Amino acid sequence: MQQMALLIGIVAAAALFLPAVRMRLELSKAKHPSLTGHARMARRVAGLVPYYAYDEERFFRSDAAPAEVAARRRSGFARLAELYRQRFARSAALTAETESALSDLQFTGRYRVPFQYSRFLRQHIKAGAFLQSSEGVTVTDLDGNRFYDLAGSYGVNVFGNDFYKTCIAEGSARAAELGPVLGGYHPAVAYNLRRLREISGLDEVSFHMSGTEAVMQAVRLARFHTRRTHLVRFCGAYHGWWEGVQPGIGNPVTQRETYTLKDMDEDSLRVLRRRRDIACVLVNPLQALHPNAGAPSDGSLVDSARSAHFDREAYATWLRRLREVCTQRGIVLIFDEVFVGFRLAPGGAQEYFGVRADMVTYGKTLGGGFPVGVVCGRANLMKRFREDRPADICFARGTFNSHPYVMAAMQVFLERLGTPAIRGLYEGLDELWNGRAQQLNARLEEAALPVRVANLSSIWTVCYTRPSRYNWMLQYYLRAEGLALSWVGTGRLIFSLNYTDADFAAVCDRFVAAARAMERDGWWWSDPALSNRSIKRGILREMIAQRF
Ligand SMILES: Cc1ncc(COP(=O)(O)O)c(C=O)c1O
Numbered sequence: 196m197q198q199m200a201l202l203i204g205i206v207a208a209a210a211l212f213l214p215a216v217r218m219r220l221e222l223s224k225a226k227h228p229s230l231t232g233h234a235r236m237a238r239r240v241a242g243l244v245p246y247y248a249y250d251e252e253r254f255f256r257s258d259a260a261p262a263e264v265a266a267r268r269r270s271g272f273a274r275l276a277e278l279y280r281q282r283f284a285r286s287a288a289l290t291a292e293t294e295s296a297l298s299d300l301q302f303t304g305r306y307r308v309p310f311q312y313s314r315f316l317r318q319h320i321k322a323g324a325f326l327q328s329s330e331g332v333t334v335t336d337l338d339g340n341r342f343y344d345l346a347g348s349y350g351v352n353v354f355g356n357d358f359y360k361t362c363i364a365e366g367s368a369r370a371a372e373l374g375p376v377l378g379g380y381h382p383a384v385a386y387n388l389r390r391l392r393e394i395s396g397l398d399e400v401s402f403h404m405s406g407t408e409a410v411m412q413a414v415r416l417a418r419f420h421t422r423r424t425h426l427v428r429f430c431g432a433y434h435g436w437w438e439g440v441q442p443g444i445g446n447p448v449t450q451r452e453t454y455t456l457k458d459m460d461e462d463s464l465r466v467l468r469r470r471r472d473i474a475c476v477l478v479n480p481l482q483a484l485h486p487n488a489g490a491p492s493d494g495s496l497v498d499s500a501r502s503a504h505f506d507r508e509a510y511a512t513w514l515r516r517l518r519e520v521c522t523q524r525g526i527v528l529i530f531d532e533v534f535v536g537f538r539l540a541p542g543g544a545q546e547y548f549g550v551r552a553d554m555v556t557y558g559k560t561l562g563g564g565f566p567v568g569v570v571c572g573r574a575n576l577m578k579r580f581r582e583d584r585p586a587d588i589c590f591a592r593g594t595f596n597s598h599p600y601v602m603a604a605m606q607v608f609l610e611r612l613g614t615p616a617i618r619g620l621y622e623g624l625d626e627l628w629n630g631r632a633q634q635l636n637a638r639l640e641e642a643a644l645p646v647r648v649a650n651l652s653s654i655w656t657v658c659y660t661r662p663s664r665y666n667w668m669l670q671y672y673l674r675a676e677g678l679a680l681s682w683v684g685t686g687r688l689i690f691s692l693n694y695t696d697a698d699f700a701a702v703c704d705r706f707v708a709a710a711r712a713m714e715r716d717g718w719w720w721s722d723p724a725l726s727n728r729s730i731k732r733g734i735l736r737e738m739i740a741q742r743f
Contacts (some may be wrong), residue, residue, distance in 0.1 A: 223699065234444075375600070390609040416577060431485065498686075538653060644714055
């Protein structure tokens, strides 16, 4: 009798808990096996990594290169250091003067290359962080050096810096009469609303000061209206630096209401189909270039394992499947187009991939050169109150939302977006940029250089074909050739669409020259036994030795 009761108890408990256990297992299965897919563990591991820096000997021979190769590296390095000293003197001096009080500069300066190499490199190669002017597709530093701009202002620069100067000047002139008055709206708001509704195909719009804020608001609204707690983001995707969308390294607080799932994977769809606590799914279409990997940066370029490949059809299919499951389950599908919006197509990623979201966030370029974040969404998701519960609201305000100057510059941006000159830039856009990537790759291959580029339209990343610990050096050779990169180095090159064939040919020449110089100076020497895996193992051994 007692046994029977026990058995019934076990069966009852199993019936009660099995679905929960199964869902937990499904969730685990939908996590990417890398540390990027395990936010909490990644943070713990990051906390264990000890600091150590290579001395001069190790800096040049961390891959146990023969003495002759190390000597070539040394003399190449010395030449580069001297060139930087002479050519970038004023920019470097102001950088040195400001660095100790400018936290952002300290951070970016330190993480341009893997930390083991950073100290020695910064002692000898001083790249300035200041710029004086911009024109066409170039920027000029304080010493008068002109660079082709491959940094693209973090993606803001879609149509060329001169375009944004016009948006700012014209916009400022239109806003001048009202000036900095906040609270009441400048009439530009009405025009922007109309155009953004047309472009997004959505009903309502809210204006914010940054992309981070826009994403924050979209997620908050999704939670408010679905009355569910969790947001889903995909492994590696960046959505700004706000807590909930950055659950791992970089955020000191553990995020309990964020699921990070595998991108482009059936297991993730299963989780979306089954769980009842998911309010929204956030998609950054830029991930199509490197699904499940974080934004590539030379700061973590310890080997040649970085890879990227864009398959438009495969990603469009994935978005269609996401759309389907979100519709079935009442989950809010949010496209975060802060980066790619207006770069891939005039109607953004929705148009480019042929899939509609429930909410879309925009930012960067849309401000016409000013800071901005925008949420567009279906009317039932954008309301910040409930008709039947007056005290139950979803609060979102912000002093500078709808700033007259930003709104007026945005109006100029949107007006110009509709002109034949700008519309023309989108014609054959993919063919043009794919062709240019192929052109550069052909030249690199011809010169037997171990470098290739991969691209999502005008957003490029550099990959390396030969196992090496020194790929991050390329950014310094590129700068010496007059190519300006952002602090993530060769991880991301961003072209503005006003690059002519002649401009691009000049970039190609300089890129190949830089890679040739790097090859000549021995940085890409590689022992045939060296592999990306053996490099990683070697670094792990160093870290362990450092800790014990
Ligand atoms: C996709 C995406 N979302 C959000 C953001 C955050 O925008 P902001 O830097 O304006 O806060 C970024 C910035 O790079 C982004 O690329």
